[in-house]
Amino acid sequence: MTLKILSGGAANGLVNACTADFTTATGHDISGDYGAVGAMRDRITGGEPVDLVILTRKIIDDLAHAGMVRPDSVTDLGNVVTGVGVREGSEVPDVSTAYGLRAALAGASSLYVPDTQRATAGIHVAGVIARLGLEAEMADRLRTFPNGQTAMATMVADAQDGAIGCTQVTEILNTPGVVYAGDLPEAFALSTVYTAAVAQDAEQPEAASTLIRLLSDPGAADLRRRVGFT
The missing domain is CATH 3.40.190.10 (Periplasmic binding protein-like II)
Incomplete structure (x- = not known):
């Protein structure tokens, strides 16, 4: 059965x-x-x-x-928080402050995230990008997937220098080859x-x-x- x-x-x-x-x-x-x-x-x-x-x-x-x-x-x-991950071997950004998070996102070659219309973390990340004033700047670097684990696995497979992932911590920790950089800073935190x-x-x-x-x-x-x- x-x-x-x-x-x-x-x-x-x-x-x-x-x-x-x-x-x-x-x-x-x-x-x-x-x-x-x-x-x-x-x-x-x-x-x-x-x-x-x-x-x-x-x-x-x-x-x-x-x-x-x-x-x-x-x-x-x-509860599950939302945070940031990078490929193993990549430089781990400091995302503990709003300034650090903005710098990390602005400098990312691509941002891998879950569905920004229907996934809890994806909807939230889209809002964070807008609040940071990066919506237009990042539009062509945003890569969305049905769920966060698929986003993280694809980030690893693509092996693109400077890529960052943002999703729920469970999906980051559950994906081989991804290093957890940290929770979103308090002003942008999401716990579900x-x-x-x-x-x-x-x-x-x-x-x-x-x-x-x-x-x-x-x-x-x-x-x-x-x-x-x-």
């Missing part, structure tokens, strides 16, 4: 880290699809079959209100709560509940921190 997940990209690393324990406990495999939270929400509201949903707390609350996920299964997994829930019409509701317990287990707090959840 296979458990089907639709999730924001931020939870990919955490699910991967718990997959072996889940399979041992249930005998199920996992089929996970990770992308922009807006795109995942639209697939769920469009009637796509799914067992487990992991999206932002607000979207999960909206889905619960609409009767699309089981309210008694709703479980917060933790990610939440899991069993789909109302789940074919594997018990297995979905088991995975939620593994993902949220207090004993797995160190694991969650390692993959970027706080």
Whole structure:
């Protein structure tokens, strides 16, 4: 049997880290699809079959209100911040201040980000660029992808000197070949709560509940921190 997940990209690393324990406990495999939270929400509201949903707390609350996920299964997994990453071996910029962040972005050969219309981090990064007055300057250097992990993996594969990635820390830490430069500075910070829930019409509701317990287990707090959840 296979458990089907639709999730924001931020939870990919955490699910991967718990997959072996889940399979041992249930005998199920996992089929996970990770992308922009807006795109995942639209697939769920469009009637796509799914067992487990992991999206932002607000979207999960909206889905619960609409009767699309089981309210008694709703479980917060933790907060995820947005930050900056560079390819391993590249100079790591100081992005701890607004001045440093602006200098890093302005000097980047390309900026790799998730979907700026439907992904939590991508929408936020687009707003940060506008607030820094770099919107026009960076328009031809902005590279967008369905989720942050795809953006980071492509940045590594492209091996372009001076490239920078900006997405949620979980997607940076979960991508080999990327070094975490740091959180966005306080004035531009974004921390997002990610939440899991069993789909109302789940074919594997018990297995979905088991995975939620593994993902949220207090004993797995160190694991969650390692993959970027706080």
